[in-house]
Amino acid sequence: MAFIVKPIETIKLPLIIHVPSELGNFAENDLVVTWKYLDEDARIAISEELNNSRREYNAAMKAYAAGDQDEPPTVSLTDKDLCERLVVNIEGMLTPEGEEIPYTPDVLGQLFKMNYVAKPLGEQLLSIINGSAAIKDLEKN
Numbered sequence: 233m234a235f236i237v238k239p240i241e242t243i244k245l246p247l248i249i250h251v252p253s254e255l256g257n258f259a260e261n262d263l264v265v266t267w268k269y270l271d272e273d274a275r276i277a278i279s280e281e282l283n284n285s286r287r288e289y290n291a292a293m294k295a296y297a298a299g300d301q302d303e304p305p306t307v308s309l310t311d312k313d314l315c316e317r318l319v320v321n322i323e324g325m326l327t328p329e330g331e332e333i334p335y336t337p338d339v340l341g342q343l344f345k346m347n348y349v350a351k352p353l354g355e356q357l358l359s360i361i362n363g364s365a366a367i368k369d370l371e372k373n
Contacts, residue, residue, distance in 0.1 A: 239269075239271070240269040241268070241269055242266050242267060242268060242269055242320050243266070243267055243269050243360075244264055244265070244266045244267075245264070245265055245267065245356060246262050246263070246264055246265075247262065247263045247264070247265050247322075247352055247353060247356055248260060248261075248262050248352065249261045249262065249263065249348060249349055249352055250348060251348055252348060261324075262324060263322050263323065263324040263325065264322070264323040264324055265319060265321075265322050265323075265353070265356060266319070266320040266321040266322070266323075267318050267319060267320065267356075267360050268317075268318045268319075268320055270318075270360060270361070270363070272363075275361060275362075275363055278314070278361055279361055279362075281309060282309060282314075282361070285307065285308045285309035288305075288308060289305055289306075289307050289308065292305030293305055311344075311350070311353070311354040311357055312340070312341070312344045312350075314357055314361070315340060315344075315353060315354075315357055316337055316340060318357070318360060319335075319340060321335045322335045322339070322340070322343075323335075325339065
């Protein structure tokens, strides 16, 4: 099959969520997350931004530990911040009545309050940033 040269705008990936239920059991649910595709320049820029944020946080934490500042530092760039920039859509969310919930930034904020959703979403975010998600998605097609 011939390769058609055209930019990729988005990639869709399944997100498996293990929702806690009674007696320590978990129900497996899945969503489909559509991410902005990061070309190499964008991927490197976000990686550098994330590394700079970590360095700033670590330096501030050292200053706080040494008593040079009164307040503990906060992280300047979070997984939620990056997801707000990179998530285009999330499919498969339903109300308890079975009605579809459309994706909005507010819904993303609610999902990040659920650690059983935030953790796999954050892991998928990292695979988007390091490029491995795009490779897996392209291998399927």
